[in-house]
Amino acid sequence: MDRRVFLKTSTAAVAAASVCAVPWRSAQAQAGPIKIGLLAPLTGVVASGGKEMVEGVQFYLDQVNGEMGGRKVELVTEDDASNPDTALQKARRLVEQGNCHMLIGDLLANTGLAVANYVKGTGTPYFIPIIAADDLTQRARIKNVIRVAGYSASAFTHPLGDWALKQGYKKIATISQDYTFGHEQCGGLAQVFTEGGGEIAQQFWHPLNTADFSPYLGQLAELKVDAIFAMETGADSTRFVQQFAAFGLKAKTPLLMAMNGTDQSVIRTIGDDVEGIISPAHFAEGSDNPVTQKFEKEYEAKYGKIPSLYGFSMYSGMMWIDAALKKMGGKVEDRDAFIDTVLKTELDGSPLGKTVKLDAFGNPIYDVYIRKVVKRADGKFWNVPIQTYPEVSQFWKYDPETYLKQPPYSRTFQGIKKA
């Protein structure tokens, strides 16, 4: 090869390489579709919940013909594998490679916290309709992490503690999964219940994925308490509810659970054992509110199952974002304005049938239902509201400032008032 040919070919090669490299680096054009990155655990321990999250988002997009705020929506779904390291990597990909305007999703608190820490650096709006870690809207707030249509873990167990007192329960025992979500939900109940004069006889903490509850059930039976509070999720909840009934405790002691315990994702697989369990939540699929009924019927017609918390929350979260986008003409590129608009948006028309707004900390204020599991005419079970606590703050009736001075709920701090 003579020198001239070499020069020619090498120049051409370099030019070709740089042409290829340019579109990689250049950002997407300003107009065009709104890109939403959806993170959901499609594999791993909570995969079934993750699939319902995707359904919820898809269900909403189908209803609005894939358009939000007047612009087409491009949805990119990534599997976080129920693992924080994977979640982080996928979030990076959605933001840095996919150029997504916003992220939404994640189910497990640890995956959500990992992604929240990442977007703190990038400024990408990140919506968490499922992640319930208290501190994300309390002690460790991040401006661009917003809990649209979500809830903080202890927000619903506070009113449950109050309700338990009003039933005349004097002494209860708790059993809970031993991780932050469990500590927070259990702590909410324990604090309100003991400050109102109740007594927590004993608290049991068991590892996630406990196959056999009989050692705990044996001790719970010995305690002779007025009621038992259980905080369980997923397969643990299924096993606990079944073994609680099999042990003969169901007939003797009322069972209160955190909302995930009687979520559709759990109770649709169990039979009569779930009947009568009490739980607090903002959403009750068996509510007679016409808007809730409409949502429930349409969802059931489409997916063949009663909507769970996951489907509902993601659906409402998308609706919330859409409402904000409509207000600002779909200009999602202006991040600060977008975040401010979302924070100021009040959501009406959600399946709750009530207007919902965010408090000063970015946490939604809901009417909290005390729900009871009852059998529907067709033999399926669902949660029906029996009492309503209107406009419950995540700080319950405490002053936010004093509340935030107490440590976050943990295994060692449950807010229990010393008698």
Add this chain to the structure above:
Amino acid sequence: MTTLLSPNRSQLAGMSGRATIIAGLIVAVAACMPLLLSNYQVGLATEVLIFGILAMSLDILAGFAGRTSLGHGAIFGVSTYVVVYCAAQTGLPPAAAFTFGVLAATTVASVFALLAVRTSGVYFLLLTLALGMIVWGICLRWTEVTGGENGMRGDVRPAMLLSHSAFYWAVLGCSAIVSFAMWRFVRSPFGLTLRGIRDSESRMRSLGYNVPLHLFIGFTVSGFFAGVAGALYAMFNSFVSPSTVALAQSVEGVLMMIAGGVGTLFGAFVGAAAIIALENVVSAYTERWQMVLGITFVLIMIFAPEGIIGKLRTILSRQLR
């Protein structure tokens, strides 16, 4: 020709001239990557380097001492935990946090080593697995310090390394140094002793070598390098949770090492690149990506049990003959 193959020529710290050039070229090409790739891809390349170091530290044991450890993920993760803890909770400067992380990993490795060096084969595998599980259990349950299931967050990266490219170059420099150190280590007389132990423990013992002591030192040194990888990972993610010390992490390191080629040392980077690339490309198309990964492994084990680099090596040497 004779000059090319002759071992006694001008050498750079034991590296032949040709090897120096090749190593220099590879590092130079790697250093150009951020100019061509997008930010996200630079992030992936950084991850490849970090996990390459972890896989290489495993290869010191597996390839040269004949001991496959399933506890290195835990050693790696201890370093990550300590770095994040130091930087986020005690406010130490990143360099100090880094040092403490590596020190902690080395200490944990030496404890593992004390317990594990007298075993070999499947017993070594099980013992390291159990020790790793203990570390995982502690990280999960000691909520006050480790943050339990939720893990810990903190800004660990020094300000000058905040951009993707700057951090990549720092990790690249680090991996070049660490790779060279490991390469020297396995080719030193000490490394040769490890190979002797791999081939026949009883012979080495009868020759008068203190086998457990050699293995102890080998394991601890390997743990030190895993600790370096873990500390870099802390800076990469600014986040740590029990999944970083979980068994899956150890297994991933071992798989990367095997895919690259056991005993090839630098195959670790190829294995890490192959697995991380596969994970990212395949998962974009199907949620069954883990199945694809599994099938790929089966295929590698059938058609190239000596790993990617090992296979290339045999093919090349066959052609040169």
